[in-house]
Amino acid sequence: MRMLDRKLLRDTWRLRGQMLSIAAIVAAGILSVITLQGTLRSLELAREDYYREYRFADVFATLDRAPEGVARRLEAVPGVAAVETRITSLVVLQVPGLDLPATGRIVSVPETGQPGLNRLHVREGRWIAPDAHDEVLLSEQFAKANGLSAGDTLRAVVNGRLRTLHIAGIAISPEFVYEVDPASGFLSDERLFGVLWLGREALEAAEDMAGAFNDVAVRLAPGASERRVLAGIDGVLDAYGGLGSHGRRDQISARLLDDEIAQNRATAAVIPFVFLGIAAFLLNIVLLRLTSLERDQIGTLKAFGYSDADIGLHYLRLAGTAVALGTVLGIGAGMWLGSAYTDLYARYFRFPVLEYRPGWVPAATAIAVSAAAALAGAWSAVRRAARLQPAEAMRAEAPAEFRPLIVERWGLHHLLSPAQRMVLRNVERRPARAFVSALGVAFSIAILLIGMVLLDSVYGMVDVQFRTIQREDASTSFTRPADPRAVRELLRVPGIVEAEAYRMVPVRLTSGHRTRLVAVTGLEHGSRLRPMTDGEGRTYPLPAGGIVLSRRLALNLGVAPGDVLRIELMDRGGAVRHATVAALVDEMIGVNAYMEAAELGRLLGELPQVSGAWLRIRRGEEASVYAALRERPAVAGTVSKSAMVRAFEDQMAESLAITMTILVTLAGILAVGVIYNGARIALSERGRELASLRVLGFTRAEVAAMLLGEQGIITLLGLPIGAFLGAVMSAVIIRAYDTEMYRMPLVLRPTTFLTAAALIVVVAAVAGLLVRRRLDRADLIAVLKTRE
Amino acid sequence: MRAHPYWRGTLAPPTLLNGNSGGVCVSDDLNDVDPILPGLTDEECVFRTRDVHKIYVTGEVQVHALRSIDLDVPAGQLMVMLGASGSGKSTLLNILGGLDVPTGGTVLFRGVDLSTADERARTRYRRERVGFVFQFYNLIPSLTARENVALVTEIATSPMEPAEALRRTGLPDRMDHFPSQLSGGEQQRVAIARAIAKRPDVLLCDEPTGALDYETGKLVLDAVARVNEELGTTVIIITHNVAIGAMADRVIRLSSGHIVEAWDNERRAATSELSW
16 A cells, blocks of 8 residues: 555544545435435336326317217327227215215226226226126225225215225226326325226216217327317317317326426435535535645655645545545435335325336436535645645744734724634634535525425415315315205205305416416305405405406416406307406415306306305214215215315325425534534634643633634524525425416415524534534643644 | 752652751641641642652553652742753643643642642633743734733733733733734743733743744743742743753752752842853
């Protein structure tokens, strides 16, 4: 072993605390690359394979009813490669042991085997038998949540008739990667929504749809224009009550999966650089200090004939050792966490196979980026060591120069004791170092805050949406539009204290070239259960005339109050009406349009009808109300809002624990690294000075305060910067989450900021105490004899 | 010069080891009992060591830094300890200054045993009783001359004004300069001001002129001598420079952990008379 190698080994060992803390920060950066990018890559690969192998459709359309022969006309639309017609309907499910109302989406499949598009992956059991009209395949998430498996039975109200269905197998479909009730959006209780695949003949018989279909999936030919195909399909289906076709972008499962990947890609690109940047900074201060301490050694080595390159490389390798250690640790931990993270995704997104398949790209990126960080961090120190002239190197460095503080120049010096001046002048003497250190502390707070603010905001979103906007306990929908008297009927069910009718009409809203498919909700005059809300959470009554849009919808359509919208009534063969935008409403979930029921009736040219009702239920009587509603054939389904919110909050609480553990660890590594290294450097620079003070009779605590005061100031400086960074980064992320599916209010609670700050202060104090132990062990006698 | 009975090295007659005959540090009469430390109430004697040993163990090697040191230091005296490197003079100074404890024997400061004092008690002792002057000054670079002194006066019970301390060491017009703006001699005089500002009982100087040139060294010694004369502070200077011994009341010389020679000067030389 060359002697310089031996020196390298011993220096690494001597500086092991600092090297380890830097390696841990590098590891955290690498870990986040491997975990986030690896998981995203795995998700993308799984999505790609699944969609391709199971022939996921490109275009979807729902209609009232069309004879099977129309399929030929759809196939003839230019750009269409394949057409799969189907029957779908919503049913009420009765699951043994579940007292809440569950909703099922029934989708027809050929009795003879896999459909041409949207093929199923059978996890358990078998395909339905050709002649068994009561056999179904059940979606996996719902089956698992309710403890159902192949061979079990469940009951469903299909087209008003209660039927017992036998579960032949458990399956998943590319259409339902995220298995979610379209009615309640992404927030749903997995026990309460499931998909059932029933034989086409059986469903034709049950729904009186012999020789007809009400849903179609289409595969595009390579290179076909989706926009033209959509127009062609709508042209064919308009005559059959087509509700408007849409691409994958508006398919709820595909959309949620795409959004998830896109949102995480942004995080995956930013987080690693924060860690690696701070690691580079810490390497820089450690190596600068080391080369300054080893000036005479560098001079001696050069005097003996070692080249500048030998010396430079020596220090570069020291940086490389810390970074290489961090990289290895980071890749190992990242593979493990990535695998766990992917498993977590597999609980929410159902794929035939979702394996952690990071590939070599994240690891290669990680290695390249960390090597760059090592180089960047070591560069100035290495260059300085390489350039040092031997004769100059063997002379002691000139003593540090200080000058009075800014506050002293202002004439406020009498406010500070000499010890306080010492601390402040040390901070002020190297403002850049102090600032970057404070930035490191700030980032650790910001990382914590992002997680905590995001959680507060999710809770805020749920609170605004489900306590301020949606004030009902449950919503019930009828199998078909009914007379308003049906709602008054509901009040006779014991336990229902309030019932408010609503009407839902599928429409296409158009302004200029912008167009959106939505449902207009007709509300009772002076609706109590669905008040309009503005951005500050204030409520106001629904205007009597015109149409009210959620702000996001107005933004997408490019309209403002006073503008006139073109409204196509999708279930009236595309009949065209017009309405003025009366107001905008701030909602958290989905995009919605509202009109007063009477106004909507006039628009439709019919007497008021109702699609369902929002209910308030007396506390404690929910179960009996749901049981009673389940028995009513006119009721298509009931959604319990409280059960949905509870399930969501439970799920959030679980991910809260996991997320906070990871974030606290990452933030802790960052804060410890910054404070520990800062204090070690300060101790190395000022150890002699502080030990002299111990000799002069200062106690350990007093001397420690002089050393750690500097780190205390840096931590204090970092707190407001971190709060600011955390708030801004949270705002940016929350903006990125602002989609048509949902949006979150930015909830900044003082207690959240105080908690994050307190956590980081505790972590910083622990790091400081580690260094204080070294100070306590300082050799007081050596101080008297040596000069630095 | 004559040998003096105040020191009792291993060369001393056995009869002197337990008695006080011939010493100016009178009365360690066993009947005159100090409530804290029985048998030792001697107000005149600042330090009294008996049979002090110090053994450093590094790995398998034992180094006897001090061997059976008996020493009395009367109050108000200026003592110079001479010795080559490794003679044990610094070890002895460190033990007297409460920086280190002996392996064996007793060290009494005004009757209080330092050899058994814990770290906390020794810190308090250094804080309240001892002034240190180091070879390399050890000033705080981020504090001005005045602030370096004030740093110590803040934790002292009845200190003098920092300005007064600096005046006494001849630096009235350099008070607001930082160490990097002062010469070595000036820095050392700030260090002396810092050491005396708290009015310590003893001033311990470890090679105070070791890093200074001849002229500057004499200025610094002058400041030390004035402190001794004007404030009555007991001063111990360690040096390898024999010439400095002339300014002392008493000189002892150490070698291999023993006190091998000691004498009193009949007249203390003024620092201007010193030459080396």
